[in-house]
Amino acid sequence: MPEDFERFKAGLSLSRDDIYSALLQENHHHIRIKKPAVAIQGLASIVEATLRLAGSKGFHAMSLRDLCAESGFSIGGIYAYIKNKEDLIHLIQDYGFLLTRRTLRTRTQDAAPGVEKLRAAVRTHLFLSEMMPDWFSFSFMEARHLPPPERQKAVQAAREIEDIFFDILQEGMAAGAFRHVDARLLASLTKALMQDWYLKRSKYRRQEIDVNTYAQSVCDLLESYLQGPP
Secondary structure: OOOOHHHHHHHOOOOHHHHHHHHHHHOHHHOOOOOHHHHHHHHHHHHHHHHHHHHHHOHHHOOHHHHHHHHOOOHHHHHOOOOOHHHHHHHHHHHHHHHHHHHHHHHHOOOOOOHHHHHHHHHHHHHHHHHOHHHHHHHHHHHHHOOHHHHHHHHHHHHHHHHHHHHHHHHHHHOOOOOOOOHHHHHHHHHHHHHHHHHOHHHHHHOOOOHHHHHHHHHHHHHHHHOOOO
16 A cells, blocks of 8 residues: 555654754854754754745745744844854755755665655655645745855755656666666656645645645656556
């Protein structure tokens, strides 16, 4: 029986603290909080408040004072974690890509090459977007407005996610589970199908399509193409 969204949420092995702990390690050079437990909790508050504000008024319209009001921090407290909004962008991008990469690799590493691994990757990506809708929308919608270094980093991180699907397709073809196709193109098309879900939720809501139905449809479409006649 295919995994559904509720079982995915219940079985997700990476905890909130795991992700923020890794985020702290990657950004320890400019975070001035010495106690890890305090820093992790602060990071969580700042990241989650930022995503709420970005969803409600847009990242570029929000100010650090807005962030203080939403997170409960003083300006001095915020400055213990970031110097400016560019640092904040860096934190937000790191958080989402770290979680997505780690979860995709964890959820696919033991799956058999071919259909099983591809299904696991598609469902993982879509289910994560359902758990973190604000971040997925932020990452796509705000990327074009990022400063050049952060924009390049976002493009590279998105390419790494696409590369996971490329590798799964290549592995499936090598194992004889899939017919030979242009794996790079299909990985890009697969990413576009998944983006359609989290960027156009209202369209699918009107059609009464939930994330389980959408994930199954994407899997069916890919499998039909990959296992059909050459």
